[in-house]
Amino acid sequence: MSEKIAAKMTLGEMVKGFIEDWIIVPGKILVRNKKAFVGFILLLFYILMALVGPFIVPYPQTYVCEPYAPPTLLKWPPSLEHPLGCDYFGADIWAEIVWGAPIVLQIAFIAGFITTFIGITVGMVAGFKGGKVDAVLMAITDIVMTIPGLPLLIVLATVIKAATPWVVGLLLSITAWAGLARSIRSQVLSLKEREFIEAAKALGLPTWHIVFREIMPNLMSFIAINFIFATTGAIYGSVGLYFLGILPLTTLNWGVMLNYAYTQGSYMSLSTIHYMLAPIIAIVGLQTSLILFSYAVDEIFNPRLRTQV
Amino acid sequence: MRWIVKRVIIAFLTILVAASITFFVVRSMPGDPIEALTQAFIRQYYMSYETARALAESVAPFVPKGSLLQQYIDYMSKFLRGDLGVSISFSTGTPVAELLASRIPWTVLVVATSLIISFGLGILIGMVMAYKHGSKLDSGLALLFSITRSIPEYIIALLLLTVFAFQLKWFPVRGLYSANVTPGFNLEFIADVLWHAALPITTWVIVHLGGWALGMRGSTISVLGEDYITYAKARGLPTRRITVTYVGRNAILPLFTSFMLSLGFMFGGSIFIEYIFAYPGVGWMLYQAITNRDWFLMIGTFDIIVIAVVTGALLADILYGFLDPRIRRGRMGE
Numbered sequence: 245m246s247e248k249i250a251a252k253m254t255l256g257e258m259v260k261g262f263i264e265d266w267i268i269v270p271g272k273i274l275v276r277n278k279k280a281f282v283g284f285i286l287l288l289f290y291i292l293m294a295l296v297g298p299f300i301v302p303y304p305q306t307y308v309c310e311p312y313a314p315p316t317l318l319k320w321p322p323s324l325e326h327p328l329g330c331d332y333f334g335a336d337i338w339a340e341i342v343w344g345a346p347i348v349l350q351i352a353f354i355a356g357f358i359t360t361f362i363g364i365t366v367g368m369v370a371g372f373k374g375g376k377v378d379a380v381l382m383a384i385t386d387i388v389m390t391i392p393g394l395p396l397l398i399v400l401a402t403v404i405k406a407a408t409p410w411v412v413g414l415l416l417s418i419t420a421w422a423g424l425a426r427s428i429r430s431q432v433l434s435l436k437e438r439e440f441i442e443a444a445k446a447l448g449l450p451t452w453h454i455v456f457r458e459i460m461p462n463l464m465s466f467i468a469i470n471f472i473f474a475t476t477g478a479i480y481g482s483v484g485l486y487f488l489g490i491l492p493l494t495t496l497n498w499g500v501m502l503n504y505a506y507t508q509g510s511y512m513s514l515s516t517i518h519y520m521l522a523p524i525i526a527i528v529g530l531q532t533s534l535i536l537f538s539y540a541v542d543e544i545f546n547p548r549l550r551t552q553v
Numbered sequence: 554m555r556w557i558v559k560r561v562i563i564a565f566l567t568i569l570v571a572a573s574i575t576f577f578v579v580r581s582m583p584g585d586p587i588e589a590l591t592q593a594f595i596r597q598y599y600m601s602y603e604t605a606r607a608l609a610e611s612v613a614p615f616v617p618k619g620s621l622l623q624q625y626i627d628y629m630s631k632f633l634r635g636d637l638g639v640s641i642s643f644s645t646g647t648p649v650a651e652l653l654a655s656r657i658p659w660t661v662l663v664v665a666t667s668l669i670i671s672f673g674l675g676i677l678i679g680m681v682m683a684y685k686h687g688s689k690l691d692s693g694l695a696l697l698f699s700i701t702r703s704i705p706e707y708i709i710a711l712l713l714l715t716v717f718a719f720q721l722k723w724f725p726v727r728g729l730y731s732a733n734v735t736p737g738f739n740l741e742f743i744a745d746v747l748w749h750a751a752l753p754i755t756t757w758v759i760v761h762l763g764g765w766a767l768g769m770r771g772s773t774i775s776v777l778g779e780d781y782i783t784y785a786k787a788r789g790l791p792t793r794r795i796t797v798t799y800v801g802r803n804a805i806l807p808l809f810t811s812f813m814l815s816l817g818f819m820f821g822g823s824i825f826i827e828y829i830f831a832y833p834g835v836g837w838m839l840y841q842a843i844t845n846r847d848w849f850l851m852i853g854t855f856d857i858i859v860i861a862v863v864t865g866a867l868l869a870d871i872l873y874g875f876l877d878p879r880i881r882r883g884r885m886g887e
Binding site for chain 1: 564566570571574575579581582696703704707708712714720817818820824825828829839840843844851854855858859862863
């Protein structure tokens with residue numbers, strides 16, 4: 245829906261149009277696309293777990309599990325009371341997964357958002373301004389792209405004192421934006437030459453109109469896909485940093501669970517393997533849900549594909 | 554030739570920038586090596602703080618002195634001459650370059666082997682997928698690979714460690730080679746090294762196979778649509794020859810750059826796998842340097858990784874220019 249038409253519509257029509265555009269059409273696309281539908285349901289489950297879970301499941305206190313039997317003092321297999329069993333510290337694993345979900349998701353979405361924002365801004369400015377600005381921005385982008393991301397992330401993470409989701413998200417974005425900036429720039433360069441942009445320029449439309457109303461909609465599906473990839477990348481990075489114990493372990497994160505499971509050697513025996521499997525399944529499930537959901541993103545955001553629904 | 558000179562200068566600048574950034578980041582880290590060593594002694598030998606601190610003071614001569622700027626100038630001038638300083642707390646007094654030189658071959662062995670295996674397998678699978686484009690096999694594999702590609706390698710490594718090292722006991726749990734073999738160029742030693750490297754290599758292959766297969770699939774599909782393939786078929790050339798020399802060679806070309814880039818990036822990304830399998834390569838070294846707060850070892854290891862990545866990217870650029878005749882002619886004209 246373009247802005248000019250929207251301006252002439254009544255509020256009711258606008259709401260109707262909005263529902264049509266952002267709920268009914270994407271819903272139809274999702275129902276038709278089975279992979280994306282499964283991904284969407286799974287993702288919804290994770291988001292609900294993060295939003296509602298902490299209100300239902302009690303905070304994972306240590307030493308709440310009764311010793312199972314004297315010889316296996318430190319082994320708490322799944323039971324009715326504790327569906328995923330308990331960890332080395334006698335804390336309920338299911339509660340740890342639930343309470344970890346908001347932290348993992350916050351870091352992932354914050355990092356995804358910042359990465360995409362920096363990538364779009366740098367790419368757009370470089371593509372539009374051209375000349376010296378472009379040359380300088382692309383030189384910086386090239387250097388950031390070549391410096392190996394994971395080792396730099398690990399070195400930078402050691403400096404962090406307070407690992408709030410915002411700090412960790414920002415940290416993960418530092419090494420992640422360059423690839424997106426480069427591709428946005430080349431997309432802008434090719435779109436700039438297209439007739440509808442030339443026409444908008446000839447009409448004397450302001451630059452912000454050209455950027456946000458003409459170019460952005462054409463890049464939306466590309467940006468959305470890259471946002472999802474930035475999120476999966478951030479989950480990989482943040483969980484990994486916690487797993488190595490480089491970020492302070494003072495938070496409830498699936499990476500912290502993985503760290504304890506590894507350092508306590510839960511992989512050595514089948515009777516303790518559930519300490520490790522729980523965070524693994526949670527992480528793989530989340531990554532899979534995002535990847536499956538991305539199958540529908542192109543259809544939902546690409547204006548040319550949408551018309552076929 | 555001018556573009557090669559330009560690329561070399563940019564690569565050199567990147568290394569300098571990265572080395573400078575790490576110097577200042579590492580030096581602003583909380584905690585100093587003497588304190589880290591003190592804490593390590595307390596944990597390991599249950600010493601009192603005073604005894605541990607006194608013992609840890611032995612590393613003091615190796616801790617840099619003077620203002621930060623002075624240290625930076627000192628470090629960079631040594632760095633440019635190939636001197637990476639000495640280890641402070643990991644292995645007090647040993648030159649960092651020496652420590653790294655003994656670790657690099659192991660990481661190169663694992664990374665290069667797994668890259669070749671995953672690239673080769675990926676190319677084959679990707680071509681099959683492209684030829685069967687749209688079939689159940691194709692869409693099933695595409696789905697599987699897009700999921701395996703997003704599973705972190707530390708998760709795959711942990712699962713392989715659990716199943717094949719601890720439960721089935723087919724492979725060793727840790728280390729480079731067994732204690733009872735004599736290192737050298739003999740069959741027993743080589744077999745033992747490969748046996749120890751098997752799980753790290755398998756982890757890399759599982760993580761990277763999907764990317765290569767999907768990349769080759771896309772590349773092959775676009776080549777199959779080219780006119781020269783239709784023409785080659787019309788000329789009645791044998792299918793085998795079309796598949797190998799016409800389709801295969803042209804489809805691999807765009808993947809070549811990523812191949813060279815991967816070499817450097819896997820080199821830098823080996824920290825998780827080497828940590829989990831206790832495989833003392835470059836990534837393991839970086840982990841040790843960080844936990845020991847060993848400044849020069851950290852900076853040195855990071856610099857070596859940056860040099861590997863930048864050199865890989867530079868070589869990819871130059872070689873690609875020679876491999877693709879279109880670029881070769883364009884650039885020679887410059």
